[in-house]
């Protein structure tokens with residue numbers, strides 16, 4: 001996954017998380033933060049810590065852009081207790097998750113053992 005640099009929050013408050021969409025698009029482009037594909041249809045404002053598990057609804061630091069597929073696949077599996085178990089493209093160096101052999105990505109098995 002390519003690293004995502006959102007920078008500082010461009011807003012003080014927003015009323016609903018969907019209002020963050022143009023800010024996210026401007027800061028990181030309309031690409032899925034997970035699969036990196038351009039989002040050609042409906043980009044989804046994605047919550048790093050799921051909103052149903054206590055994640056902040058409108059805090060810039062809890063928001064990314066996701067495609068419909070990745071957002072559904074991630075589902076509501078992240079909580080304030082387990083979000084450190086994952087690599088996040090706006091916080092971690094996600095380039096270490098894969099190695100490339102002959103042009104194909106391969107999961108970095110060493111990373112999974114740490």
Ligand SMILES: [Zn+2]
Pocket residue numbers: 032033034035036037066067068069070071
């Ligand atoms: Zn995606």
